[in-house]
Amino acid sequence: MAALVAPRPLLISNTDKDRIFPLDGVVDVYTKTRRIYELYGKLNHIGLQITEGPHKDTQELRIHAFHWFNHFLKGEKPLIDTTAVKMFEPKQLKVFDKLPSDEINTEIQESFTKLAEPAAVPVSADEWSQQKRQWMAALKSRSFRGWPDEPGELDVKLAFEAESNGISFAALDFTSQNHIRLRVYLAKRDGVANQDLDLIVLNVLDEEDWDEFLAMMQVGFADQLKGEHLPKPNVEEFNSHAKMFKAFKWGMAYVAPRGIGPTAWDQSKRKQTQHRRRFNLLGQTQDGMRVWDVRRAIQALRVVPDVNSVPLWIQSERAMAGVALYASLFEPSITRLDLHYLPTSHREGPIFLNVQRFLDIPQAIAMATERSKVRIYQNGTKGWSFAQDAAKKLDWPEKQLQVRDMTPRKER
Known part of the structure; x- marks a missing residue:
């Protein structure tokens, strides 16, 4: 870009x-860009200034910039005798009300890059299989390339286990x-023994959910949660x-990905x-690394004694529901997804590298629907026609994907 x-x-x-x-x-x-200027015969048009200091717009940087502007904008080379002080307040520079x-x-x-054209509904299982492989390969290589090459040990450790009001509550690091x-x-x-559970629901928490989780669980487990900032x-x-x-x-599991809680x-x-x-x-x-965190949380749950055979559901809200959705695509045997107020496009989140160059959330929902039961809770029912049409065309079970309208009846 500099060139x-x-x-x-x-x-x-x-x-x-x-x-x-x-610095390096x-x-x-600078070194690489300088070569381009050399080809133009304009080495005097490129400069490098390094001053001492941290990531900050220092006075020394500004004074050298003043000299550069004077030279190339005014054709002058005067001594800089004015210190780099703020000459205007931000509101004085405001152009529009x-x-x-x-x-x-x-x-x-x-407008910087071309987004993918709206995906066509597959007409056959073979076409769908090929399209799905392409999308999954693109996700791995272009959106989630920053994931660790080697997962490493989970090193699951029991942090605490307690009982209150008939509830067993444990934490695993x-x-x-x-x-x-x-x-x-x-x-x-x-x-209730782990192997006797009918299901476990993994709740993937955003900041709002985390506060609600603490508000609920501190009622019976304040001592275990005393290290957290507890709400009412x-x-x-x-x-x-x-x-x-x-x-x-039922078992209810909760995880706050990195940067949450x-x-x-x-x-x-x-x-x-x-x-x-x-x-x-x-x-x-x-968000891309939070998908990795959810995957690892799923794996951590499955190393708990007698949990691996228990059906696992995943539940989340808002943009974090998108994080949970994508995590489910990379982990086996997710029985059901409950996604509340999931954005219909990555324009509203979650944010992944390059993702809209090849797919959007409705296509991810279609891939998830083939693997798991999917329940979407939102106001209205629009936004999921691609997945719904794909399910019909490919003869997936009728109730595999359901969109539930949460709009109050009097407002519908």
């Missing part, structure tokens, strides 16, 4: 202790990848779950943007 500026003047500036853009990378960009209705800036990134330890919780009726207890929800466990031999980073908007950028610099996305 595209050639032969126009280009100053590459950075500090020597920038942890986001390391900056010098490498409100953005024009025809502005394209907020979505300009969508596991390694998602090197230096990433996560925790999966398992609740069930006290006294939700006694009603805890009692509701206690009744459920008493009535059914116990592993949450600074939640300010600016810091969240920086975290997402750092994943991108590693050839990953935050």
